[in-house]
Amino acid sequence: MSLETVVEDIRNEALKSAKRILSEAAKVEEEIVGSAKKSASGVKIAGGEEMNRIIRLEREQRFSSANLEAKQKVLEMKQELIEIIRKDVEEEIKNISGKDREALTKILMDSSAKEFENMDDVVVYGQSKDEKLLKSLLKNHKGIKYGGMYDCIGGVVMESESARMRVNNTFDSIIDAVWTEELKNISGLLFGSNQ
Numbered sequence: 001m002s003l004e005t006v007v008e009d010i011r012n013e014a015l016k017s018a019k020r021i022l023s024e025a026a027k028v029e030e031e032i033v034g035s036a037k038k039s040a041s042g043v044k045i046a047g048g049e050e051m052n053r054i055i056r057l058e059r060e061q062r063f064s065s066a067n068l069e070a071k072q073k074v075l076e077m078k079q080e081l082i083e084i085i086r087k088d089v090e091e092e093i094k095n096i097s098g099k100d101r102e103a104l105t106k107i108l109m110d111s112s113a114k115e116f117e118n119m120d121d122v123v124v125y126g127q128s129k130d131e132k133l134l135k136s137l138l139k140n141h142k143g144i145k146y147g148g149m150y151d152c153i154g155g156v157v158m159e160s161e162s163a164r165m166r167v168n169n170t171f172d173s174i175i176d177a178v179w180t181e182e183l184k185n186i187s188g189l190l191f192g193s194n195q
Contacts, residue, residue: 078191085186086179093171094153105130105155106137108169112158113141115167123147125157126170 096104109124116122120143126134128149134156135146150157155170179186 078187081190082183082186085190086175089179090153090172090175093175096154101130101154102133102137104171105133108155108174109134109137109141109158112156112167112169113144115165116144116158116160116163119143119160119163121162122158122160125150125159127152127154130154 105126112124113122122144123146124134124138124144125147126149131146131149138144138146144158147159150170152170152172155172155174157166157168157170159166
């Protein structure tokens with residue numbers, strides 16, 4: 001065999017080996033690319049699912065926040081309406097006059113005086129515009145003196161320093177008590193029974 005034949009055989013063997021290696025490399029490449037595509041597809045699906053989950057959570061949070069804000073606004077408006085109604089009630093009661101005011105004040109004074117029987121240092125206070133009325137009603141209550149003005153819309157405050165006792169029978173205190181007791185019913189009437 002000549003040297004040229006040996007070189008030719010080696011070259012042919014090298015070409016065959018190169019083709020085989022390239023063919024095997026192409027198969028491995030296809031497998032790697034295929035696997036990568038499957039992996040990427042899974043990541044894409046997982047990424048898409050994760051993105052959808054994040055979007056859904058964001059929507060839920062925004063809806064929840066908007067819903068909470070709306071409920072807060074409704075609650076504030078209801079509270080404002082209740083306060084307006086209370087102010088109207090106070091104004092109506094404040095403006096009671098004549099015989100009606102006299103009758104209510106007498107009832108409150110008589111009720112208060114019962115708490116101070118047999119005490120001689122009892123003083124009654126009331127709204128400044130009721131001074132004449134209070135002094136007139138005191139004629140029926142011996143031992144009770146007029147003490148002056150008390151900041152209220154009407155009614156009486158009676159006290160005894162020796163007994164360290166005070167009875168607040170003002171229109172204001174009665175409104176407070178009734179309002180506290182009836183607030184649920186008032187809300188039910190205004191906004192429905194489910195409030």
